[in-house]
Amino acid sequence: MSLASQTWADKTEQADGAEAEPASGFKTPYLIYFGDVESPGYAKTGLGLVDWRRNLCAGQCRAPECCVDSGLPDMTIEEAANAGVGSFVIGVAPAGGFIPDRWMQDLIKAARAGLDIISGMHARLSDFPQIADAAFESGARLIDVRTPPKHLPLGSGVKRPGKRLLTVGTDCAVGKKYTALAIEKEMRARRWKADFRATGQTGVMIAGAGFAIDCVVSDFLSGAAEVLSPAADDDHWDVIEGQGALSHPSFAGVSLGLLHGSQPDALVLCHDPMRMYNLGTERKQPYPLQSLRETIAANLAMARRVNPDARFVGMSVNTSQLSAAEKSALFERYATETGLPVVDPLKDGAKVIVDHIDKEFPYVPQA
């Protein structure tokens, strides 16, 4: 371990203590709660878990008016408890992160049945006395994955060993988490040392570790990002879930803190070709997305402050709305514009991106 990483470790000692432990040790299998959700856009937490950790999911729990079907078997809370389900996972993320009153009876019932409750809402489960009482009586745990560790350090900017990849985007919700998961999967298939590092609530549930970085007090943003991808072996890759976008008027601060603290060696650009304006700005004052080149330039300019060797290694595109011919034409255009290998990770996997990483970062064992 280098001197640099030792001093970094000193600095983050507090954050590595008991209180700073990331969420982990969730009881499986899961019952995924979709409640009365109206559209898949608000159900990405639960659908993400089913996509990436199907083996941990026993069933889904839905109200009659629910408009989402994850494909899991439907189960009531009673059936889940009898079947030995460990946790009741809130699979829905309404705007604002509030817990609607109409879910309350289900949450109380699940806690009373002894299921741990795992929530990615801003509101804390333990702030609802009826849920807290039911959990206390049954011994169920209330787990808020948005609650960051206490005593995070300030960012130090000190370079730490290990390789890091960060997914960045032209906007929020353009596939940064799925791209990172697909890259981790491909790296692991090649027996590389690689860990997906979650920075948002769904990612934390999938990884069973990490915390939502947008819940951190802003003075500690880059420090939190340093804690989320700690010093590692020289040939180890942290594949870090990006957040927001440097160009998004609501969330750019989070994106920059995460970028600086992650010190990425490699960046992957994520984009949704159907998106015209930054998400959430459409109605009041639409912000047209920045171009791919502008996005690459802005991210590199900022990333190179903390890692002069930072470079882009691939592009990830959501092509769910495109025909095969449209996809092919678009990928050709993007490849020309960016000079990068382009994939839709959900259709193509991340093979060509990891091939490119292999060329850009040949592993040289240290003396």
Add this chain to the structure above:
Amino acid sequence: MSLASQTWADKTEQADGAEAEPASGFKTPYLIYFGDVESPGYAKTGLGLVDWRRNLCAGQCRAPECCVDSGLPDMTIEEAANAGVGSFVIGVAPAGGFIPDRWMQDLIKAARAGLDIISGMHARLSDFPQIADAAFESGARLIDVRTPPKHLPLGSGVKRPGKRLLTVGTDCAVGKKYTALAIEKEMRARRWKADFRATGQTGVMIAGAGFAIDCVVSDFLSGAAEVLSPAADDDHWDVIEGQGALSHPSFAGVSLGLLHGSQPDALVLCHDPMRMYNLGTERKQPYPLQSLRETIAANLAMARRVNPDARFVGMSVNTSQLSAAEKSALFERYATETGLPVVDPLKDGAKVIVDHIDKEFPYVPQA
């Protein structure tokens, strides 16, 4: 009021409610506590209060090993209490915002003596049972100026009426607050409508309003900046105190959230020619300051995302360590390099910057 500002006002309605009230109503005069601070860089809270509100400061309280002298009369806590001092103000801001154990006896003594305690630390005074008990018994108030309002909105990016100036820098602690205060003073001397907008603990103590933006949960950074400089008359200037630096590996996220939410029309570049490395990075991994041109380019690139007309209107330099001849030579070089009027606001005031603003932004009454 335009439609845009109405919808923005709707969005921030919560934040304008009772809970969002900024700190105000401090009891004067103040006893400024410098404890055992090692260098003036960590004492900027107390020194700032003395510089800008000397008339409110009765004395300073220092340990024998203290390396800072504000010029105020030295007073013990007992003497201050007997002299009718209203508040004990922690004038020191150690990195991280923690309250060191070695201050504890003084804080307890001050609370027991009935002085309100005003703190800009991250740690809350009321979380220390001995301080809380002493304050409860004497009736003293514990005032944490870093506690942001509850229920801040997400940033909307919607353009609001009024003119805004933001001070930005090549580093932390290079005079962004003082520059803003000097510009407000000069604007008010010309009978312009102008308000200094505080975004850090010292600024809040000076202004008696605002909150420390680096204490805001990071998801709400740009929303907080929108709240701090609300919609105003077209010919009104908010002169906003900048924070950190886009190039600082610890704090850039805060700087970008503040830049986006402030939507500045005018930017002023602040710099300390004696500073070689970003503050706090010197010992472990020194980050050389970015050049003036790089700093200007990075800030403009980001500011123009939310305000395409953003431009620099001046440069502010801390020349406290320079002779008159050195200052003059340096200003000539900086003026050539940036094309901007250059001042040391503590020696020259902000006259030439405000002259330049007057030219760049002629007031055109709206129909």
